[in-house]
Structure formats: structure tokens, C-alpha cells
Amino acid sequence: AQKITQTQPGMFVQEKEAVTLDCTYDTSDQSYGLFWYKQPSSGEMIFLIYQGSYDEQNATEGRYSLNFQKARKSANLVISASQLGDSAMYFCAMREGRDDKIIFGKGTRLHILP
Amino acid sequence: NAGVTQTPKFRILKIGQSMTLQCAQDMNHNYMYWYRQDPGMGLKLIYYSVGAGITDKGEVPNGYNVSRSTTEDFPLRLELAAPSQTSVYFCASSRLETGVYGYTFGSGTRLTVV
Numbered sequence: 106a107q108k109i110t111q112t113q114p115g116m117f118v119q120e121k122e123a124v125t126l127d128c129t130y131d132t133s134d135q136s137y138g139l140f141w142y143k144q145p146s147s148g149e150m151i152f153l154i155y156q157g158s159y160d161e162q163n164a165t166e167g168r169y170s171l172n173f174q175k176a177r178k179s180a181n182l183v184i185s186a187s188q189l190g191d192s193a194m195y196f197c198a199m200r201e202g203r204d205d206k207i208i209f210g211k212g213t214r215l216h217i218l219p
Numbered sequence: 220n221a222g223v224t225q226t227p228k229f230r231i232l233k234i235g236q237s238m239t240l241q242c243a244q245d246m247n248h249n250y251m252y253w254y255r256q257d258p259g260m261g262l263k264l265i266y267y268s269v270g271a272g273i274t275d276k277g278e279v280p281n282g283y284n285v286s287r288s289t290t291e292d293f294p295l296r297l298e299l300a301a302p303s304q305t306s307v308y309f310c311a312s313s314r315l316e317t318g319v320y321g322y323t324f325g326s327g328t329r330l331t332v333v
Contacts (some may be wrong), residue, residue, distance in 0.1 A: 109261075139319045150262075150309060150324040196261055198321075199253060205249040205250050205269075205313055206277070 108132065109178040109197050109210035117216045119185055125172070126213050127183040128197030134158075138200040139180040140207065141171065153195075157179060192217045221245050225310050225325035231235040232300040232332045240328050242310030250313045251293040252277075252322065253285065255306040262309060268293055300332045 110129045118124045130139065143152040156164045156171045164171045172181040184191055197210040226241045244251065246307030249270050254262040254277075267331060268287040281307060284296040293312075307329050311322035 142321070148307065148327050148329075150311075150322075152321040155321055206252070206264060206267060208264070209254075211261040212259075 106156055108201075108208045111197055111213050113194040113213045115213075115214045115216065119218050120189060121186055124184045124187050124191075124215065126184075126195050126215065128180045128182065128196070128210060130178050130180060130197070130199050131150050132178075132199065134201045136201075139171065139173070140198040140200070141169070141180075141182045142196045142198060142209075143193045144196065144212070150196075151163055173184050189217050189219060191215060197214070222310050223310055223323050223325035223327050225308075227328060228326065229329045230331070232297075233329065234300060234302065234332060236300050237296070237298050238275065238300070238330075240297070240308055240310075240330075242293045242295065242325060243291050244293075244310075244312040244323070246312060246314075246323065247290060248312035248314055248323070249290065251287065252311045252313075253283070253293070253295045254309045254311065255279065255304075256309060256327075265295065265308075292315050297330075302332050304330065305332045307328060 128138050137158045139156045143151040154164050154166045154169045154171050156173045163173050168185045170183045194212045196212045198207045200207045223244045252267040253265040256262050263279045266285040268274045274285050307327045309327050310325040313322050
């Protein structure tokens with residue numbers, strides 16, 4: 106079974122609109138962390154945002170926020186006021202276990218339309 | 220600049236050849252990782268290391284070997300290259316607790332086996 110599920114292979118969004126990228130996860134650990142990474146066409150992996158399993162408030166970083174619903178095992182990324190430069194592949198990832206390994210989902214390709 | 224340095228950036232190998240992908244970090248991170256990313260897919264963990272002299276298998280270790288003789292370096296060895304190993308390889312590092320900052324990724328090595 107997949108540990109990280111991203112159900113949207115691709116999305117098209119109009120510039121300046123908000124966009125939500127879905128992510129669900131599966132773990133039996135009580136302590137875990139959730140990440141979102143951006144991969145533009147240039148290929149590098151850019152860390153966006155982190156949510157710890159014990160964090161009571163949703164994480165925010167500028168235009169990025171993580172909608173963390175623990176009971177539903179959901180960690181959706183919300184990008185407000187999308188920009189053309191947001192066009193990229195987005196990966197949800199989870200850290201669990203004692204070895205700090207991070208497991209990645211298959212990604213969602215986001216296209217921002219002018 | 221501090222970070223994770225991967226060499227080479229591109230390489231074409233013939234079937235059956237061997238090569239070593241180099242990875243070095245200067246942040247004194249204990250944890251280091253090798254991932255591969257197949258076209259249109261997420262990252263899969265090949266091997267990881269929690270410190271010098273300690274390595275362990277990830278999700279897809281077959282066909283690869285690693286060593287960690289120093290904190291800074293974590294080379295990935297491909298023996299008898301096969302077309303199935305055509306991929307982009309990312310090295311990453313982290314402190315004991317990734318926390319807010321997640322992994323630091325290298326810029327990747329694009330490997331083609333023909």
C-alpha cells in the first residue's frame with residue numbers, strides 16, 4: 106500500500122487563483138512529519154513547508170499553507186494567489202521512523218495559466 | 220556556498236559499464252540519502268546512511284552499492300549498468316532532526332544507460 110497518495114496527476118489553474126494540492130498519508134507512527142517540495146522544470150528539489158504530527162496549528166510559509174487534518178490523514182498544500190512561476194511538479198512527503206527517512210508521493214504537476 | 224554537491228551532472232553509460240556518482244556535503248549533516256527519480260514519477264530511496272561507517276538499504280537498492288567512510292561523502296556505485304537504471308539521481312542530507320528544514324538536496328545527476 107502506498108504511504109503517500111497524491112490523486113491529482115495534473116492540474117490547470119488560472120493565474121491569481123488559489124489552488125489546493127491533495128495529499129493523504131498512511132502511518133501507524135504517532136510521531137511523523139509531513140513535507141511539500143516543489144520541483145520546477147530545471148529539476149532541483151525545493152523545500153516549501155513542513156508540518157509535524159504534534160503541531161496543533163497548520164503550517165504557513167508566505168503564500169503556502171498546509172491544511173493538516175490528522176484524523177483524515179490528510180495534508181493538503183494550499184497556494185494562495187497563484188503565479189506563473191508556481192508552475193512545477195509538487196511532491197508530498199512524509200518522514201517516519203527513527204532513521205529520518207522521507208517517503209515521497211508520485212507528485213502533482215501544476216500548470217498556471219496566464 | 221554550503222550545500223550538497225553532486226558530480227557529474229550528466230552521464231551516458233553503456234550496458235554493463237560501472238560508475239560512481241559522487242555526493243559531498245559541507246554542513247556536517249549526519250544523515251545522507253540517495254534517491255532515484257524515474258520520468259514523471261516521485262523519488263524512491265535507494266540507500267541511506269545515518270553516520271560514517273553506517274549504511275542501510277532503502278526501497279530500491281538492487282544494482283547499487285554505497286559506502287560512507289567520512290561524514291562529508293556518500294558515493295553511490297553502479298555495477299553492471301542496465302537500461303532500467305536510466306534515471307535522475309538525487310543525493311540529500313539532513314541533521315538528526317529534519318524538522319522545519321527538511322532535506323537539503325543536490326542538483327541531481329541525469330544518467331542514461333544505452
